[in-house]
Amino acid sequence: MQYRDDHRTGTRISALGLGCMRLPGYLSGHIDLRAAERVLSTAIAEGVNYFDCAYTYRGVEAAVGKLVERNGWRDRVLLATKLPHGSCRASEDFDRIFTASLERLRTDHVDYYLVHNLSTLAQWEHVRALGIEAWAARQKAAGRIGSFGFSFHGSFADFEELLDAYDWDFCQIQYNYANETYQAGTRGLKLAAARGLPVFVMEPLLGGKLAGGLPPEAQGVLRAAAPGGKEDALWSSPAAWGLRWVWDHPEVTMVLSGMGAPEQVTANCAVAERALPRTMTEREHAAVARALAVLERTNKVPCTGCGYCMPCPQGVDIPGCFSAYNASFALGRMTGMQQYLTASGALTDHPRLITQCVRCGACAKRCPQGIAVPDRLAEARRRLQPRVVEPFFGLVRRLRG
Ligand code: SF4
Ligand code: SF4
Structure with missing residues (x-):
């Protein structure tokens, strides 16, 4: 050492x-x-x-x-x-x-x-x-x-x-x-x-x-x-x-x-x-x-994954969503969406989707990187959870019973 x-x-x-x-x-x-x-x-x-x-x-x-x-x-x-x-x-x-x-x-x-x-x-x-x-x-x-x-x-x-x-x-x-x-x-x-x-x-x-x-x-x-x-x-x-x-x-x-x-x-x-x-x-x-x-071409949100913003009272996995969002630029949109499915538990009985965010702002106050979390989540939602896929999440959850 x-x-x-x-x-x-x-x-x-x-x-x-x-x-x-x-x-x-x-x-x-x-x-x-x-x-x-x-x-x-x-x-x-x-x-x-x-x-x-x-x-x-x-x-x-x-x-x-x-x-x-x-x-x-x-x-x-x-x-x-x-x-x-x-x-x-x-x-x-x-x-x-x-x-x-x-x-x-x-x-x-x-x-x-x-x-x-x-x-x-x-x-x-x-x-x-x-x-x-x-x-x-x-x-x-x-x-x-x-x-x-x-x-x-x-x-x-x-x-x-x-x-x-x-x-x-x-x-x-x-x-x-x-x-x-x-x-x-x-x-x-x-x-x-x-x-x-x-x-x-x-x-x-x-x-x-x-x-x-x-x-x-x-x-x-x-x-x-x-x-x-x-x-x-x-x-x-x-x-x-x-x-x-x-x-x-x-x-x-x-x-x-x-x-x-x-x-x-x-x-x-x-x-x-x-x-x-x-x-x-x-x-x-x-x-x-x-x-x-x-890296700078692809890193859209400077989230370090520190977790200081957690827990979100609505259950959103904030660092997981940002990681998936960044991955969707670095590794391709499909990879990012797959990561988002996992991070958000979108297909489970207890989803933690970006759409559950009520913009209370509690997370942004705790973020040491100064990220405007609700705004950036809204951006991530447009890329990872476009409205067209939402019925699909619900359908899979219903089929899984
Ligand atoms: S602004 Fe949204 S993501 Fe942040 S703590 Fe409130 S509900 Fe959770
Ligand atoms: S506090 Fe900020 S940097 Fe840390 S995980 Fe949350 S959004 Fe990312």
């Missing part, structure tokens, strides 16, 4: 961190503990020493806490979790939420504590007025928090304001080769690093879009430029290209990947081992740029 330094604390952090919100079963609401244990134990064995959780990731803190305690891993792993600022109405809420996180994680301290999805100065001013600065200082002095930072999904201008607003220990940004000028972007990465902040990266593969979700034409571009040839499949996969691109930046301290299977952990660790800063060649960067150009 490659390790990089948190210069503020001197901590050695594995270049690859485990994002725990894609542990097996998470998306269906029940983490499969035995399968999750295999993921975590593989990560530990491969040298990963950073586990990323959040108070709002249903069941994640409790699962990770249980497995870390059961296996005696606490001294081998840096635990991170996050405070949902929107749930803080009074200063007591900081203690209430943080205490619950510690209890679920079965620990007396977290190494990294983040204000979750802090994306505007107004959000920071809200928690600052409730006394978060003094609260964080007390927790750090008492050894309950190691480093205090924030995760971010706003604009570059917002990011700059937030960096100025407080003496952060670290920050976490979305960053990948498709997002160089989106959110904090490359400017934000360099600005934070220039101020001496460790920068943790999330969404290095844009929710899988830069891995298995890359259009075949873009995959072909990368394959043709693969450095290792056929015999080095791991190093040449689209996922490896995406991760290597992020690690190529010396300003990046650690890259989180939401890994849901031991094989995925092993594959990503093999890449992390070799992907040192500034080792990609100009030719390789040019190949990534060409693959990105192909």
